[in-house]
Amino acid sequence: EQQVQQSPASLVLQEAENAELQCSFSIFTNQVQWFYQRPGGRLVSLLYNPSGTKQSGRLTSTTVIKERRSSLHISSSQITDSGTYLCAMDLHNNRIFFGDGTQLVVKP
Amino acid sequence: EAAVTQSPRSKVAVTGGKVTLSCHQTNNHDYMYWYRQDTGHGLRLIHYSYVADSTEKGDIPDGYKASRPSQENFSLILELASLSQTAVYFCASRDWGRNTGQLYFGEGSKLTVL
Numbered sequence: 001e002q003q004v005q006q007s008p009a010s011l012v013l014q015e016a017e018n019a020e021l022q023c024s025f026s027i028f029t030n031q032v033q034w035f036y037q038r039p040g041g042r043l044v045s046l047l048y049n050p051s052g053t054k055q056s057g058r059l060t061s062t063t064v065i066k067e068r069r070s071s072l073h074i075s076s077s078q079i080t081d082s083g084t085y086l087c088a089m090d091l092h093n094n095r096i097f098f099g100d101g102t103q104l105v106v107k108p
Numbered sequence: 109e110a111a112v113t114q115s116p117r118s119k120v121a122v123t124g125g126k127v128t129l130s131c132h133q134t135n136n137h138d139y140m141y142w143y144r145q146d147t148g149h150g151l152r153l154i155h156y157s158y159v160a161d162s163t164e165k166g167d168i169p170d171g172y173k174a175s176r177p178s179q180e181n182f183s184l185i186l187e188l189a190s191l192s193q194t195a196v197y198f199c200a201s202r203d204w205g206r207n208t209g210q211l212y213f214g215e216g217s218k219l220t221v222l
Contacts, residue, residue, distance in 0.1 A: 004150070031209050043151075043198065043213040050209075086150055088211070094139055094158065094202070095166060096211065098150035 003027070004089055006099035013106050019074040021102045023087035031090035032063045032070045037101070038083045046085075047072070077106045111135065114199050114214035121221050127186040129217045131199030139202035140182040141211075142166075142174060144195040151198060157182055189221045 007022045023032070030050045035043040047054050049061040049070065063070040070087055084101040091097055111134045121127045133140065139158050143151035153166030155174035163174040171193060173185040186193055199214040 006150075033209070033211060035211075035213075040196070040216070040218075042215045043200075043211075045210050045212070048210045088151075090209070095153060095156065096141065096202075097153065097167075098143075100148075100150040 002099075003091060003097040004087060004099035006085075006087060006102050008102060009100070010103040011105070013077050013104070015077060015079055015106055015108050017077050017106075019072075019077055019081075019104060021072040021074070021085050021087075021104075023070045023072075023089075023099055025068040025070075025089050027091065028065060028068060029089040029091070030065060031096075032061075033088045033096075034059075034061055034070070034072050035086045035088065035098075036083055037086060041083075043086065074104075077104075079106050079108060082106045112199055112201050112212050112214040114197075114217050116217060117215065118218045119220070121186075121189045121219065123190060123221055125189050127189050127193075127219060127221075129184040129186075129197050129199075129219070131182045131184075131214055132180055133182075133199075133201040133212070134180065135201050135203065135212060136179070137201035137203055137212075138179070140176065141200045141202070142172075142182065142184045143198045143200065144168070144193075145198060145216075146195050154184065154197075186219075189219075191221050194219060194221045 047061040060073040086101040141156040157176040
């Protein structure tokens with residue numbers, strides 16, 4: 001069973017549009033992280049958001065534990081935002097599970 | 109800035125050969141992880157460790173061994189490499205201090221088994 005589900009699988013935007021990425025979990029978790037990855041690149045932590053809403057620059061994450069979901073909002077998208085966005089959650093015993101990611105393409 | 113370094117960054121191995129991927133962290137983190145990523149997919153947990161000289165199985169441990177000889181070093185060992193183990197492997201350490209659980213990744217090791 002896939003523990004972490006992400007949607008959409010892929011997304012194409014025009015520059016300056018906003019994006020909303022979704023993540024849902026099979027169980028309750030209080031440890032949610034969002035990552036960014038360029039093709040073949042290192043994963044970079046964007047936001048660590050166990051609950052509520054957190055913001056970092058143009059990124060806003062909202063996690064609702066009781067609904068087992070988290071979202072990542074990207075405002076005023078830029079071409080350099082293109083890449084894969086992954087969410088991850090803790091299951092138990094510090095085992096961290098990842099979704100398959102959302103591939104974002106921002107076009108000029 | 110937390111630092112996790114992996115070696116080698118790229119390796120071609122023959123089927124049945126032994127492969128060792130190394131990971132070194134200078135973060136003073138207790139937890140370390142090995143993941144594999146297949147093209148177009150997320151990461152799957154192979155092994156992890158929370159203390160030196162001890163390792164735990166993740167979701168897909170079959171065909172892999174892990175070794176944590178010190179807090180700084182965590183290795184992934186493929187005793188008999190197979191074609192299906194062609195993937196990119198990522199190591200990560202976890203900060204349970206100020207950033208409470210944030211993961212720091214290495215740059216990845218691309219393994220091709222022929």
